[in-house]
Amino acid sequence: MDNQTASLPLMLKQLKLGTMVKQWEALGKKAVKEQWSPQTYLSELCHIELATRDDKRLQRLLKDAKLPVGKNLGNFDYSLVDGVSKHQVADLVHQTGWLKSGANVLLFGASGLGKTHIASGIGYGLVEQGYKVKFIAASAIVQQLQQAKQHLRLQDELLKLDKYSLLIVDDVGYVRKTEQETSVLFELIAHRYERHSMIITSNKSFEQWDELFDDSTMTIAAIDRLVHHATIIHCEGESYRRKMAISNGT
Template identity: 35%
Template structure:
């Protein structure tokens, strides 16, 4: 057994030594095919697990538990199946989810991000206020460029809760720099409770706000969410 493990290690076969005895044998071709298929399958699962951990999602919400309904309004040029295909990532396009709190924006953003990890994409999830805090800290420590370099191999960045907390002038400018780095180089999913015309509430500089919105929506699919909060409805439904 140790010899088999050593040979597999040399050949960089991570799982064969552990699974070869459990593969049914009908003939040589079938056995080898099934053995290597299982090796590939386990490698993909391990890769997905690594990507999910690196993404640092705040929630474990999945697409298969998402409640689709008439409250989600797609733009005319985008169908649900195309969104779920993740083609927007390969085209460096953005997905903007806007609407009242509690209407499912973060759930959908998280589900799409976790789905992307399982498809092999490098993803990062941030609550926007936390990201701005990190940007200000790294800037004060003289490590801003190092922080910006972390995104070189990232395919998709999810910015959750844009608009819940206004930024300082420095924070707004630092976030603008980062989003400018990603423009036409990465894809973003942004959730916000504000319409674009209201973003000047969080980015106090009018020119900076206009430039930021221009970059965000240039290659973007904007989905609007209407209706009452799921959380409020659930709470009301539990009343005696």
């Protein structure tokens, strides 16, 4: 290292270009050997820095999303479930206008039909595009919001969730029918209405949602808000999990 470049690592560090700090010298030797122009060398160095940053950001988004491990669209077998197509789900991943308008995706069907897998797969696809996603069981988020309400900070908790373009609420059908639980679930739905998107999975159809909400007026209001801008998917057939087990020979 000559005198002219002695301070370069410090300057790169000060500029928060951590990958360049590690790579500039080795890449410089390669550039000299292969007779790159200064512009090519600088371009390649910037490319490596940006690629590393993108990868780190993706890892942060995935960690925060808490999506179920392994439940991505690459290993979902659409032939085992009726009512949903690969093309329909791919559109939800790649045509993201619905996220910008705060629209919802509602996945209905009996237990074991792959609703959670589809919802999670959409989540993975959107995280890879840089969207902030959060996956959480309905019972867990209801408990979280209930505790916040008891401490008079429900609004603060709802506002924290606004940072997520997509909130995946899994297994709404298992929420217990109590006034405390259903009221905070309604608050969540009302708060995100036409602002931020949700994917909701449920083993109960809308006709059975009076089993979730203690008040029929609240039930109707919740459904109205969810379906106003929504893609509704009804998964049908035998258990996806059982069919997968059979096809894998287990």
